[in-house]
Amino acid sequence: MDFAVILDPESPTPLFRQLSAEWRQAVLTCRFAPGERVPSTRGLAELLGVSRTTVTQAYDELLAEGYFEARRGSGTYVCRELPERMLHARPGARKPETPPSNIRLSAYGRRLTAATGRRADHLAAHKAPAISFAHWTPDPRRLPLPAWQAAMTRALRESGPGIFDYQPDPGGYLPLREALASHLAKARGVRARAEDVVIVNGSQQAIDLSARLLVDPGDVVAFENPGYRGARLIFESWGARLAPAPVDSQGVIVSALPEEAKAIYITPSHQFPTGCVMSLARRLELIEWARRTGAAIIEDDYDSEFRYAGRPLPALQGIAGGANVIYLCSFSKVLFPGLRVGYMVAPHAVLERVKRAKWLVDRQTAWLEQVALAHFIADGHMASHIRRMRVSHGARRRALMAALDKHLAGRVRVMGDAAGLHVLIELLTDLDEQEVVRRAGEQGLGLMAASLYYLKPTFPF
Amino acid sequence: MDFAVILDPESPTPLFRQLSAEWRQAVLTCRFAPGERVPSTRGLAELLGVSRTTVTQAYDELLAEGYFEARRGSGTYVCRELPERMLHARPGARKPETPPSNIRLSAYGRRLTAATGRRADHLAAHKAPAISFAHWTPDPRRLPLPAWQAAMTRALRESGPGIFDYQPDPGGYLPLREALASHLAKARGVRARAEDVVIVNGSQQAIDLSARLLVDPGDVVAFENPGYRGARLIFESWGARLAPAPVDSQGVIVSALPEEAKAIYITPSHQFPTGCVMSLARRLELIEWARRTGAAIIEDDYDSEFRYAGRPLPALQGIAGGANVIYLCSFSKVLFPGLRVGYMVAPHAVLERVKRAKWLVDRQTAWLEQVALAHFIADGHMASHIRRMRVSHGARRRALMAALDKHLAGRVRVMGDAAGLHVLIELLTDLDEQEVVRRAGEQGLGLMAASLYYLKPTFPF
Numbered sequence: 016m017d018f019a020v021i022l023d024p025e026s027p028t029p030l031f032r033q034l035s036a037e038w039r040q041a042v043l044t045c046r047f048a049p050g051e052r053v054p055s056t057r058g059l060a061e062l063l064g065v066s067r068t069t070v071t072q073a074y075d076e077l078l079a080e081g082y083f084e085a086r087r088g089s090g091t092y093v094c095r096e097l098p099e100r101m102l103h104a105r106p107g108a109r110k111p112e113t114p115p116s117n118i119r120l121s122a123y124g125r126r127l128t129a130a131t132g133r134r135a136d137h138l139a140a141h142k143a144p145a146i147s148f149a150h151w152t153p154d155p156r157r158l159p160l161p162a163w164q165a166a167m168t169r170a171l172r173e174s175g176p177g178i179f180d181y182q183p184d185p186g187g188y189l190p191l192r193e194a195l196a197s198h199l200a201k202a203r204g205v206r207a208r209a210e211d212v213v214i215v216n217g218s219q220q221a222i223d224l225s226a227r228l229l230v231d232p233g234d235v236v237a238f239e240n241p242g243y244r245g246a247r248l249i250f251e252s253w254g255a256r257l258a259p260a261p262v263d264s265q266g267v268i269v270s271a272l273p274e275e276a277k278a279i280y281i282t283p284s285h286q287f288p289t290g291c292v293m294s295l296a297r298r299l300e301l302i303e304w305a306r307r308t309g310a311a312i313i314e315d316d317y318d319s320e321f322r323y324a325g326r327p328l329p330a331l332q333g334i335a336g337g338a339n340v341i342y343l344c345s346f347s348k349v350l351f352p353g354l355r356v357g358y359m360v361a362p363h364a365v366l367e368r369v370k371r372a373k374w375l376v377d378r379q380t381a382w383l384e385q386v387a388l389a390h391f392i393a394d395g396h397m398a399s400h401i402r403r404m405r406v407s408h409g410a411r412r413r414a415l416m417a418a419l420d421k422h423l424a425g426r427v428r429v430m431g432d433a434a435g436l437h438v439l440i441e442l443l444t445d446l447d448e449q450e451v452v453r454r455a456g457e458q459g460l461g462l463m464a465a466s467l468y469y470l471k472p473t474f475p476f
Numbered sequence: 477m478d479f480a481v482i483l484d485p486e487s488p489t490p491l492f493r494q495l496s497a498e499w500r501q502a503v504l505t506c507r508f509a510p511g512e513r514v515p516s517t518r519g520l521a522e523l524l525g526v527s528r529t530t531v532t533q534a535y536d537e538l539l540a541e542g543y544f545e546a547r548r549g550s551g552t553y554v555c556r557e558l559p560e561r562m563l564h565a566r567p568g569a570r571k572p573e574t575p576p577s578n579i580r581l582s583a584y585g586r587r588l589t590a591a592t593g594r595r596a597d598h599l600a601a602h603k604a605p606a607i608s609f610a611h612w613t614p615d616p617r618r619l620p621l622p623a624w625q626a627a628m629t630r631a632l633r634e635s636g637p638g639i640f641d642y643q644p645d646p647g648g649y650l651p652l653r654e655a656l657a658s659h660l661a662k663a664r665g666v667r668a669r670a671e672d673v674v675i676v677n678g679s680q681q682a683i684d685l686s687a688r689l690l691v692d693p694g695d696v697v698a699f700e701n702p703g704y705r706g707a708r709l710i711f712e713s714w715g716a717r718l719a720p721a722p723v724d725s726q727g728v729i730v731s732a733l734p735e736e737a738k739a740i741y742i743t744p745s746h747q748f749p750t751g752c753v754m755s756l757a758r759r760l761e762l763i764e765w766a767r768r769t770g771a772a773i774i775e776d777d778y779d780s781e782f783r784y785a786g787r788p789l790p791a792l793q794g795i796a797g798g799a800n801v802i803y804l805c806s807f808s809k810v811l812f813p814g815l816r817v818g819y820m821v822a823p824h825a826v827l828e829r830v831k832r833a834k835w836l837v838d839r840q841t842a843w844l845e846q847v848a849l850a851h852f853i854a855d856g857h858m859a860s861h862i863r864r865m866r867v868s869h870g871a872r873r874r875a876l877m878a879a880l881d882k883h884l885a886g887r888v889r890v891m892g893d894a895a896g897l898h899v900l901i902e903l904l905t906d907l908d909e910q911e912v913v914r915r916a917g918e919q920g921l922g923l924m925a926a927s928l929y930y931l932k933p934t935f936p937f
Binding site: 018020021023032046047062063064116117118119120121122123124127152155156158160162167168171172176178179180181182188200201202203204215216217219220222227228229230231234248249252277278295306309310311324327328329330334337338339351352353355358360363364365371372376377378379380381382383384418456 | 479480481482484502507510523524525577578579580581582583584585588613616617619621624625628629632633637638639640641642643661662663664665676677678680681684688689690691694695705709710713737738758769770771772785788789790791795798799800812813815816823824825826832833836837838839840841842843844845909
């Protein structure tokens with residue numbers, strides 16, 4: 016237990032009195048709690064580089080004044096019964112410290128309004144309902160916990176001290192990147208070697224790194240409308256002017272995209288939140304648009320693992336041969352969000368900078384989790400978990416559709432039921448959306464309002 | 477095993493021929509390796525939403541052409557002996573794919589030159605020497621591995637599914653923040669409640685978040701000269717103009733700081749790389765300077781845990797009562813770098829934005845590690861590890877000083893031996909520094925050249 020104080024040997028006040036004054040302050044401001052043991056005189060003398068006599072004199076004073084109490088054979092403690100009035104504030108009842116500060120924030124800092132943190136509130140609010148349709152979390156009861164714990168334990172046990180050091184490659188653990196490159200080539204048609212994959216902290220960091228490398232304040236970024244709010248807040252934080260890109264049942268309407276856009280953020284496998292799957296024709300059209308305008312396609316391959324009807328379409332990245340596409344995905348939906356592991360693939364010049372930026376911003380993603388993931392995939396747990404979840408999600412989806420058909424036929428229209436973890440329900444009534452969500456909440460049913468995902472046009476065109 | 481392809485039912489080419497063409501391409505471009513098993517006809521038919529007959533017809537064609545081979549009773553495989561000339565490239569011998577791209581980078585992206593990643597090379601280069609004086613890694617043989625593995629295993633075992641979800645508070649795991657607030661108050665004089673501590677991915681992310689919130693391109697940031705290169709690269713990546721702040725044995729010379737600086741980055745506990753400890757007088761002077769100019773003090777409390785002489789001085793944050801100081805530290809030196817857990821404390825308005833930015837950039841730091849750290853600290857392992865390491869580092873330091881005194885007396889001057897994990901050795905000779913480092917390397921002795929840490933003045937004043 017350390018106790019760092021400033022003692023001034025030049026001062027006319029003796030050292031022991033300086034020390035006892037510091038202790039009084041420490042006790043009064045609750046830096047030490049009532050009943051807490053204080054350091055031994057020997058230990059504190061060594062720590063402060065003063066004589067033991069100095070500390071003993073200070074302690075004697077504090078004992079006499081009732082700040083400290085001695086217990087026979089067991090040392091010295093902060094007095095348990097300090098007079099109430101002595102304490103400026105009690106632990107747990109202290110007012111928030113908001114020290115004065117005249118720091119000037121950057122434009123980025125000023126753009127971070129309270130609204131930026133709003134999703135955290137949603138999250139908290141949506142923990143409560145008995146039946147939750149929150150879209151961001153797989154059913155916690157179906158997580159493959161024993162297999163995951165075994166993979167983590169194995170990674171912990173097998174790893175030498177090297178795993179606890181900085182890793183030389185900020186791109187991530189190579190066996191995991193090899194497994195991903197192989198999976199992405201076969202399942203998603205993505206063209207990437209292991210070295211072309213970079214492991215990051217979830218798709219959130221992938222989007223942030225993409226925006227960092229592409230967006231200057233004032234740049235136009237085309238953004239699906241409605242679209243994924245988590246991404247939107249990132250682009251806005253970088254000062255992008257978001258151009259709403261309208262979406263129909265085929266995906267983004269490419270002919271409506273602004274020519275001056277520097278990038279487009281897109282969720283083609285299962286558009287968030289409409290749930291539509293981008294058609295091949297639109298994919299080809301978008302790739303041609305990007306080639307012509309020099310825009311980057313930021314392809315968030317969200318929800319690509321779960322399809323219930325129709326054929327899987329290859330990722331834009333593969334169709335485009337990698338050109339102009341930054342491909343990203345994460346394990347949040349397929350495994351669990353708390354894992355915070357995602358990955359990205361990008362054209363060479365961009366990818367090199369992604370790695371440099373990753374090294375600058377936090378060096379590397381949690382390594383043990385990467386090793387465990389590589390085991391988890393190699394041992395077939397990932398594939399069998401996805402298979403099980405595909406069946407489970409499919410059954411839930413059928414139950415939901417049957418219930419909607421039975422109870423609300425003609426009053427709702429369902430979109431996005433061919434893939435992924437959510438559907439969008441359009442109310443064919445005059446009921447106010449917020450009111451429906453509120454009343455469902457009262458019945459223990461957690462719904463998300465889609466209005467949250469519509470852009471107020473920040474960039475008119 | 478998935479195989480995503482585009483089949484067009486409108487095309488005049490039959491589906492099975494489209495499928496076999498896709499397979500040929502997949503084999504020729506090594507998306508499937510020779511000898512690899514291919515999906516069953518039933519599985520692929522389901523996946524693609526086509527009839528099983530379509531797949532069987534395609535497979536028959538591929539078997540006849542020698543792309544596939546059947547093995548009795550065990551399914552269909554990519555032929556092991558594909559004619560060499562058929563393969564565009566062989567696995568492991570493929571050229572790097574550098575897909576064409578006309579993406580335009582942001583100013584941030586353009587600033588990320590190859591030099592940004594240079595420290596990774598140093599790291600790799602310094603793995604080799606028999607005796608390494610690399611400053612960034614505690615001795616791997618002295619890591620408290622069993623205790624850490626036990627803490628991680630306990631966190632894994634005791635955690636319910638909740639730990640695998642998003643956490644509502646981007647500030648981090650509250651019991652860990654409580655332990656840190658208590659430790660920081662006692663050992664470092666830092667004024668912070670648990671809610672005022674934010675857990676981030678090492679001090680690297682703490683510095684990046686600070687720069688993000690404070691620095692606009694062109695802003696002047698005062699920077700110790702010499703100073704910590706890892707931080708310098710971050711500020712430069714944000715477009716800061718670094719004003720070299722000269723350092724003497726008392727720390728930064730406050731009177732030499734530019735009035736227009738928006739922030740100063742500083743390592744007062746053990747200045748990197750000179751190793752000097754900032755005096756109390758200078759601390760008070762710096763706090764007054766910040767108050768007057770409105771500059772932020774970014775206090776990197778690097779190496780504060782290990783002191784071998786003199787009294788510990790409280791952190792600037794505590795002396796300033798929290799005003800204008802962003803305090804940051806990490807577990808990289810005290811535990812191990814691969815942990816990627818650090819923490820920061822900041823004035824209220826800044827801290828709220830730190831949390832918002834943290835939520836935007838990657839939601840949260842690896843949670844399991846945070847739970848394990850809280851156990852590790854509560855069980856006393858952290859305190860006893862620091863005690864052991866203080867003794868161990870002290871003994872090594874004495875051995876080094878004795879050896880320098882015995883063999884190089886009068887030819888070197890040693891700085892920074894009162895604290896921390898490194899010393900700076902000034903050569904009182906005409907020898908070229910790079911040459912000394914190179915020749916030491918040949919003898920199996922890893923030294924770091926200090927010249928790397930000097931700023932070339934980018935901002936004249």
